[in-house]
Amino acid sequence: MKNSAQSEAPPGARGHRLIERFLEMMAAERGASANTLAAYRRDLESYAEETPDLKAAGPDEIRRHLAGLEASGMARSSAARKLSAIRQFHRFLHGDGLSHDNPATAIESPRAARPLPKMISEDDVGRLVAAARARLDKAEGKALLKAWRMLCLLELLYATGLRVSELVGLTVQAATSEQQFILVKGKGGRERLVPVSGPARAALKDYLGILAKADGGGSKWLFPSFGAAGHLTRQHFALDLKALAHEAGLDAAKVSPHVLRHGFASHLLEGGADLRAVQQMLGHADISTTQIYTHVQADRLREVVETHHPLAKKS
DSSP states (O other): HHHHHHSSSSSHHHHHHHHHHHHHHHHHHHHHOHHHHHHHHHHHHHHTTTOOOOTOOOOOHHHHHHHHHTTTTTOOOHHHHHHHHHHHHHHHHHHSSSSSGGGGGGGOOOOOOOOOOOOOOOHHHHHHHHHHHHHHHHOOOOHHEEEEEEEHHHHHHHHHHHHHHHHTTHHHHHHHHHEEEEEOOOOGGGGEEEOOHHHHHHHHOOOOOOOHHHTTTSBBBBBOSTTTBBOOOHHHHHHHHHHHHHHTTSOGGOOOOOHHHHHHHHHHHHTTHHHHHHHHTOSSHHHHHHHHHHHHHHHHHHHHHHHHOHHHOOO
């Protein structure tokens, strides 16, 4: 009786059930975050509205959907993200025996130039650290804890290149379980060990001492907060960092946690670090994501040659 009811359900309802099954798989097997699942749901429901039978959809239906997105003025990067969701969805249907093939394999992603990341110089990072240390001399009580927290956040972020969500979500145990490393839980629940430099480790040790005095050593989170998450939020840290940039005499609009992550990667490569090692520390699943920093270095070298080489000047 149940099977009969399912077969009589309208195509739209059947499509939404398939999407729900896919999202359940992504959450259970791949550890997709709530934000990722919400994005997949929006993309796939939009696709399902134009595709009556998702199980029988072919390449033409997908191309028609992408053409509609392009006609609406959608950026190629956004269309490529939507195609990625459709690809994974059809891969799921095929893998579970719900469709005969995966029609998305025949579709090429819309190509768009990847923007180069915003960068920060080593001198500007030094100015940020100096401004953070200057706060320690002026602060007392709770303000002293906050000042040490900012210095620790700054030192750790630039020393490890963590994503801001990974940084603010660190636990005390993850930051202290290994003497020279931090255990990070990244995207998809994947864990990695990231080495920590001497100065960052020293700042962490001093900060932990101040934190233990403030809360009796009972905090689970490395950067605790009274908010719902229990730890400092990304937004709060970003605002504090911009205030610090202003104190350091920098353009606050050009400074963010993500810019410091980019600086970590770029400065490592400038110093001769191996691309694979940088990929591992950043937690990139695909090395092509890390290779964007090699383009940054190439552009800088080209600028140096064009500016300073005698033949370039003559031309």
